[in-house]
Amino acid sequence: MDSFNRGQLLLVGLPRSGTTWIAKLIDSNPDIVYRHEPDTEFRMNVPVIINSDDTGCEQLISEYCGNIFNRKGVRVCGKQPFFKKAYFNLFTEQLFRISVLVAKLSSRVGISSKIIEVINSKNKKAKLFWKSIESAGRVGAILKAVPDIKVIYVVRSPYGQIASVIDGEARQKFTDTGSSADDYGFFEYLLTTKLARDRGLTMEHVVSMTKLQRLALRWLLHNEHALTEIDKSPHGAIIIRYEDVCVNPEKEAKDIFVFLGLQWYPQTKEFLSNKTDEDKYYSVFKSPINSMEKWKEKLTAEDVEVIDQVIKGTKSASLYGVV
Incomplete structure (x- = not known):
């Protein structure tokens, strides 16, 4: 549907920043056509960090x-979870769900299968929405390349995001078996940012x-770059704190x-x-308040001080009262 090339919606943030939960909150709207992290499976042929003076990426994006x-x-x-959609009827909804089930079963034996998604073309309210944890460093370039896109950038506190990354790596929840603190190739990209x-x-x-210092620096350089780029396109993007959505989800969702x-x-x-209190790492049904405060069980006061020393004096840090 060519109409989906215009007026796209994007939610982006760092991994372990609550983006999946907030994305599903948005996907609960009956008019949303959702794509979950397409740039993780289908890679963009552009750098993961794009500075405002970089050229040659807009057409590709x-x-x-x-x-x-x-x-x-x-x-x-x-x-x-899946939600009732205004652009499906009873038959097309069941066809979609069955095709997802078949595709998941097929993938277990190495067979790739496309999802069958028949959208009612007469529904003019349907909007394409995608979520990314790969393109935080590309936000400015995306806003330039797709002028009518609307972007929500999610920031999670450095303590919560870092603690969740450490926990996930310890529990081997990521496909990358190495530590993100030791991903020096990615740091090469981050070192090109203005900060x-x-x-x-x-x-x-x-x-x-x-x-711990490297994880704090990774949080800082990535977020600071995104916030700086968003400042240049204030009408196409908003910045939200994950914690604000946890504390007052309905108000923040309505905004x-x-x-x-x-x-x-x-x-x-x-x-x-x-929501539940279950401790499933990728669940979107966990208690938001419990998820928000879980880092306090993982990090010591000394850890917090180490992180603060790395991030202080920046816009990203000021979002959490660190000056």
């Missing part, structure tokens, strides 16, 4: 975003840091919907009320 609707892999279209250049940071500085031009339906309120 525009073409990529223009094809997101057609990404119908099971990982991209099959992220549960890193202003501070004169080099790979020697990075290598000399402890793992997000207003920005995205979405109507409020009871289905979203039902999703927000459907």
